[in-house]
Amino acid sequence: MLSIPIPGGPQFALAHLVLDYNGTLAEDGLLLAGAAERIAVLAEQLTVHVVTADTFGSAAQQLDGLPVQLQVLPGSGQDVAKRALVQSLGAAQCVAVGNGRNDALMLAEAGLGIAVIQAEGAARAAIDSADILCRSLCDALDLLLRPKRLSATLRNA
Template sequence: MLPLAIPNEEVVAIEHVILDFNGTLAVDGKLISGVVPRLEALSSLVTVHVITADTNASARSELASLPCTLKIIGRDKQDQAKLEYARSLGLGRVLAVGNGRNDGLLLKNAALGICLIQQEGAAVASMLAADIVCVDIKDALDLLLQPHRIVATMRN
């Protein structure tokens, strides 16, 4: 469990981190350098989930050795599929990270949502739905591994 003491709010007990794959953990279907050790460290604190439409059909092989649960979703209603997956875990215990339009509902409804703007860009609607925006997955994962950084970002 990862307790997040967000200023002016109750402590949020994050048990699950849901990550998108392409545009978030990977570019062109390949994991971004530096992601693996951070996911390994994070997995000792929370359950890591990767939910993806798997545009490049590489998520399974890229994530095979990592301690995470992979969920590949279909082509239709992807935003709803991601939200329903998070609901099954308990939205109040989920921190979500993504960049695409199909991540917007998840980012908005999770206890905390982080939108990434990396090489593949980010959907504006998802940026507006998120609580935090980062420009590098390593920075986003480091926020979780060093939660005092979230406090600095979220204080009012």
């Protein structure tokens, strides 16, 4: 469990990290530099879930050895499936990170939604559904590793 108080705002009690794979955690099917190390540390406090259509067929191999639960989704209805996963975990206890149009519903549903803009860009729907927009996955994960950054961004007092 990761508890993060936000002055004048929500008090996060996070148990799950839900990550989109392609465009968020990986580029062209390959895990981004710095991702594995951050996930390993965060997995000490959060259950890490990776959801993907596995466009490049490399997710399982790239994530091998990491403390994550991988869920490969069918080709259609991915947005609804991602939201359903967040709901089943208890949305208020989830932080979700994504960049695509099919991530918008999970970003909106999660207690904390973080959109990232990287090589693939980010869909307007994902940006509009997120609580925070970051320039990279590592920046997004660092918000959780250094919660005062998150507090400074979301504070309302």
